[in-house]
Amino acid sequence: MEKLYQTTILEHGQRPHNFGKPQTVFISREGFNHLCGDKISLYSSKNKSNLYLMFESVGCVICKASASLMTITINESSIETAINTIDDIMNGIKNGNIDLDVFSEDVTCLNQIVNYPSRINCALLPWKTAKDLIEDLRYD
Amino acid sequence: MNKEFNKMFDVETIRSDFPILNQEINGSPLIYFDNSASTQKPKSVISSISNYYKKDHSNVHRGVHSLSVRATEAYEESRRSIAQFINAAHDYEIILTKGSTESINLVANSITPQINKEDEILITTMEHHSNIVPWQELCIRTGAKLKVIPINTNGEIDLNALSQLINKRTRFVSLVHVSNTLGTINPIKAVIEMAKSVDAYTLIDGAQAVAHMDIDVQSLDCDFYVFSGHKLYGPTGIGVLYGKEECLQSLTPYQYGGEMILKVTFEETTYNELPHKFEAGTPNIAGAVGLRSAIDYLGSIDLDMARNHEMALHDYALNQLLLIPNIEIIGTANNKSAIISFIIKNLHPHDIGTILNQKGVAVRTGHHCTMPLMDHYKISGTIRASFSFYNTKDEVDVMIEALDMAINMLS
Numbered sequence: 099m100e101k102l103y104q105t106t107i108l109e110h111g112q113r114p115h116n117f118g119k120p121q122t123v124f125i126s127r128e129g130f131n132h133l134c135g136d137k138i139s140l141y142s143s144k145n146k147s148n149l150y151l152m153f154e155s156v157g158c159v160i161c162k163a164s165a166s167l168m169t170i171t172i173n174e175s176s177i178e179t180a181i182n183t184i185d186d187i188m189n190g191i192k193n194g195n196i197d198l199d200v201f202s203e204d205v206t207c208l209n210q211i212v213n214y215p216s217r218i219n220c221a222l223l224p225w226k227t228a229k230d231l232i233e234d235l236r237y238d
Numbered sequence: 239m240n241k242e243f244n245k246m247f248d249v250e251t252i253r254s255d256f257p258i259l260n261q262e263i264n265g266s267p268l269i270y271f272d273n274s275a276s277t278q279k280p281k282s283v284i285s286s287i288s289n290y291y292k293k294d295h296s297n298v299h300r301g302v303h304s305l306s307v308r309a310t311e312a313y314e315e316s317r318r319s320i321a322q323f324i325n326a327a328h329d330y331e332i333i334l335t336k337g338s339t340e341s342i343n344l345v346a347n348s349i350t351p352q353i354n355k356e357d358e359i360l361i362t363t364m365e366h367h368s369n370i371v372p373w374q375e376l377c378i379r380t381g382a383k384l385k386v387i388p389i390n391t392n393g394e395i396d397l398n399a400l401s402q403l404i405n406k407r408t409r410f411v412s413l414v415h416v417s418n419t420l421g422t423i424n425p426i427k428a429v430i431e432m433a434k435s436v437d438a439y440t441l442i443d444g445a446q447a448v449a450h451m452d453i454d455v456q457s458l459d460c461d462f463y464v465f466s467g468h469k470l471y472g473p474t475g476i477g478v479l480y481g482k483e484e485c486l487q488s489l490t491p492y493q494y495g496g497e498m499i500l501k502v503t504f505e506e507t508t509y510n511e512l513p514h515k516f517e518a519g520t521p522n523i524a525g526a527v528g529l530r531s532a533i534d535y536l537g538s539i540d541l542d543m544a545r546n547h548e549m550a551l552h553d554y555a556l557n558q559l560l561l562i563p564n565i566e567i568i569g570t571a572n573n574k575s576a577i578i579s580f581i582i583k584n585l586h587p588h589d590i591g592t593i594l595n596q597k598g599v600a601v602r603t604g605h606h607c608t609m610p611l612m613d614h615y616k617i618s619g620t621i622r623a624s625f626s627f628y629n630t631k632d633e634v635d636v637m638i639e640a641l642d643m644a645i646n647m648l649s
Contacts, residue, residue, distance in 0.1 A: 134618075
């Protein structure tokens with residue numbers, strides 16, 4: 099249990115980075131987990147050439163921590179890089195094999211989620227929602 | 239006034255009837271407090287299903303060979319047993335379905351030709367999605383209006399508001415007997431009487447009630463009553479629609495095919511009599527056998543003592559929970575079943591539920607398929623502990639300890 103609610107997850111879950119709504123919202127997207135009712139609102143304050151996401155959520159610690167790590171990981175990326183990163187991390191969450199050689203040590207804490215199958219959707223929700231938002235940006 | 243534990247109630251003997259309870263989860267003894275979602279099954283139910291498949295299985299009705307006769311007898315005996323269990327006037331007023339959800343869908347679909355755009359359908363704020371969505375769809379098909387009976391902060395129906403809402407246009411009142419989220423036991427007799435005064439049909443969703451109180455559909459005078467086998471210590475995939483004979487006769491069939499017909503030509507079809515008119519296709523025979531066995535099991539224990547034990551557990555757990563800082567109980571009706579929903583300020587139910595599971599404690603977390611009720615309370619979900627007669631006071635103590643640990647870990 100301590101492995102799931104480890105320091106990194108708790109830090110990001112309780113004091114998430116990029117939490118809140120920016121003053122200027124260029125585009126936004128809502129994500130919803132119908133299994134549990136959790137919601138996340140993602141906002142991009144800038145246009146597609148300079149990705150910068152913030153979020154609000156009524157989700158659990160896992161969802162908030164995952165959202166915080168997501169914004170840190172993909173902000174300032176190009177659209178294409180962000181999409182590839184999101185795909186890699188989502189696969190990594192599902193299989194517990196986010197690569198420490200490629201991503202930050204903080205993000206690899208999400209590798210524990212695979213041991214708690216009922217919580218995988220909590221961790222995936224921010225990444226799925228970000229992908230939807232970025233797709234919207236790409237075709238805007 | 240809190241219910242006291244009765245020392246005469248031998249919970250250990252009861253527990254020995256439920257083999258699933260004798261196991262460890264994550265290294266701790268299983269503590270199963272998710273009985274509102276589904277109850278566990280006694281050995282007698284499990285063996286009845288196994289024995290049916292070992293000895294008696296064939297398709298029901300129309301067969302001339304011995305196995306078909308035996309399967310038919312077992313299936314129809316289950317119907318008789320259910321009719322007696324809820325005191326229906328006739329066996330053929332019992333329609334066997336997949337569960338409460340299918341039973342409500344059957345009624346909401348089959349009533350369609352009787353509903354028009356001037357009509358109103360009444361439900362309550364505390365309904366399960368299964369008693370909301372079928373009526374929304376009926377309203378979309380017919381143009382009728384769906385109206386919602388409000389509840390007070392304790393989670394009780396506002397009968398004054400109901401008296402304002404109910405009128406000549408009200409064609410159907412459908413409500414839950416016991417709220418799966420709040421535990422509120424609704425004053426359904428009063429609601430049924432009000433509905434009768436304007437000639438509206440009544441449907442009672444008894445999914446959370448049948449395992450915890452005596453049901454007498456004739457005394458209630460409801461038109462329809464629905465419940466699921468798996469919340470009554472029976473198997474999944476079997477449930478009941480009770481309907482008064484004249485009400486069932488007025489409905490068009492729900493599904494079409496074998497079993498529900500008397501005569502078929504390429505030009506026209508004559509439908510079968512009740513109850514077969516509503517049971518198209520091969521039914522869940524083993525499920526019906528298991529449900530009968532569950533009813534027999536309940537008849538074999540002292541139900542009054544068992545129900546007293548459930549409420550003693552509820553009252554004890556509630557008192558212990560109220561000692562936890564920053565806890566809020568969601569649903570504080572005067573008349574409650576053995577269900578407690580709660581939230582802890584700034585902590586998410588899923589995180590709490592995951593940590594409790596690591597200590598072997600199974601509770602349900604989330605919206606409990608009552609999203610509009612969550613909106614009413616302005617919350618995203620709750621932690622719900624729901625008790626059965628096989629639970630113990632010691633198990634409540636373990637849950638409270640695990641809650642303390644979860645709060646410390648997450649705070």
